[in-house]
Amino acid sequence: MADLTTTYMGLALKNPVIIGSCGLTNSVGEIKKMESHGAAAVVLKSIFEEQIMMESDSLSSAHPLHSAEADYINYYTRQHNLHNYLKLIEKAKKEVSIPVIASINCATSTSQWASFAKTIERSGADGLELNIFILTGNSKQKGEEIEKIYSEIIDEVKQQVTIPLAVKIGFYFSSLANRIFNLSLRGISGIVLFNRFLRPDIDLEKEEITTGNVFSVPEEISTPLRWVGMMSKEVKCDLCAATGIHDGYGIVKCLLAGAKAAQVVSAIYKKGPRQIGAMINEIEAWMSDHKYKTIKDFNGKLAQENIKNPILYERTQFMKYYSSIK
Numbered sequence: 001m002a003d004l005t006t007t008y009m010g011l012a013l014k015n016p017v018i019i020g021s022c023g024l025t026n027s028v029g030e031i032k033k034m035e036s037h038g039a040a041a042v043v044l045k046s047i048f049e050e051q052i053m054m055e056s057d058s059l060s061s062a063h064p065l066h067s068a069e070a071d072y073i074n075y076y077t078r079q080h081n082l083h084n085y086l087k088l089i090e091k092a093k094k095e096v097s098i099p100v101i102a103s104i105n106c107a108t109s110t111s112q113w114a115s116f117a118k119t120i121e122r123s124g125a126d127g128l129e130l131n132i133f134i135l136t137g138n139s140k141q142k143g144e145e146i147e148k149i150y151s152e153i154i155d156e157v158k159q160q161v162t163i164p165l166a167v168k169i170g171f172y173f174s175s176l177a178n179r180i181f182n183l184s185l186r187g188i189s190g191i192v193l194f195n196r197f198l199r200p201d202i203d204l205e206k207e208e209i210t211t212g213n214v215f216s217v218p219e220e221i222s223t224p225l226r227w228v229g230m231m232s233k234e235v236k237c238d239l240c241a242a243t244g245i246h247d248g249y250g251i252v253k254c255l256l257a258g259a260k261a262a263q264v265v266s267a268i269y270k271k272g273p274r275q276i277g278a279m280i281n282e283i284e285a286w287m288s289d290h291k292y293k294t295i296k297d298f299n300g301k302l303a304q305e306n307i308k309n310p311i312l313y314e315r316t317q318f319m320k321y322y323s324s325i326k
Contacts, residue, residue, distance in 0.1 A: 005295070006260055006261060007260060008238050009190040009238060010164045011126055013098075013261060014098075017251065017279055018041045018240065021044060021045050021103045021131065021168075031100070033273050034268075035097070035098050037273040038279075041099040041126075044088060044100065046103040046131050047082070082119065085120070089120065089124055089125050093125075093126075101125065101129050102125040103129045103130075104120075107134050114159065115160070120161075121163050126163065128164070129168055130165065132169060135170075135172060143174050151182075158186070166189055166240070167183055167191050168191075169192070169194060169195065170197070177231060188237050190239065191239055192241075193231075194242060196243045198211050200212060217266075221253065224242060224243055225254060226313055228259045229304050230313050232258020233300065241259040241263070247267070247279055249286065255300075256298060256302040257303055258299065258300035
């Protein structure tokens with residue numbers, strides 16, 4: 001039988017299937033279910049900066065208080081949300097044997113987030129994923145200012161925690177390769193490529209802004225696949241693929257490109273937790289067919305640095321493809 005063990009963020013995993021941050025990882029019962037079907041690790045549903053701040057603001061506006069009382073309400077609200085999150089970590093660690101990775105969704109660099117991370121570490125989380133996404137509509141804000149915020153968030157959290165730290169990013173950078181590489185130099189253990197946020201759409205009948213498809217589709221794997229393949233031999237930390245990964249063969253592709261693991265969410269929502277076992281069986285079947293005994297035997301085999309024609313990962317192939325169509 002094929003050996004599917006791998007490592008990610010310095011954590012030993014029984015296979016490369018990680019359940020990404022979502023509603024399915026927001027309760028111990030669901031986490032246990034994911035483990036029973038073969039998941040190697042879970043990333044807990046993120047605690048949101050916006051959620052904490054909005055709840056504090058709404059309480060203050062609904063109940064006009066003196067300054068000292070308002071400060072207390074704000075403090076209690078933050079502590080209450082964090083308290084629930086910490087209880088989730090503590091209980092999950094008691095009831096499952098797979099790594100439990102906490103997640104913070106943040107967009108500003110303040111010492112407040114660093115203190116959250118420190119408390120999360122004390123609660124027993126095996127690792128921490130910072131889900132950072134800053135999409136500015138301010139045309140006067142420069143790209144380097146946005147990139148500086150990412151670096152400041154990482155640096156502040158790194159000063160507070162010793163558990164492995166990963167950063168989940170989007171691809172909205174003018175020089176994505178440079179950004180991925182520079183992030184990997186900041187002492188983090190992993191980078192997740194890529195996060196997938198709600199996408200706007202327009203309802204033509206109601207003439208309203210609405211939300212596009214929440215779930216990914218298999219075709220979206222091309223984006224993480226390209227950048228994992230191009231960067232896996234360049235970065236100084238592990239890469240984890242995310243978005244568009246719906247079966248075991250998709251995970252194999254990401255491993256061939258150089259990812260150490262893959263995060264799946266949409267496939268589990270669509271097909272249920274049994275899809276985890278199906279993915280594992282597909283990975284094993286592919287490895288058996290190709291005579292690979294361990295993931296190390298082929299991990300990164302098709303990274304850009306290792307293939308004869310590295311241009312295959314780059315845009316000129318797009319031009320060549322369409323120029324050949326009659």
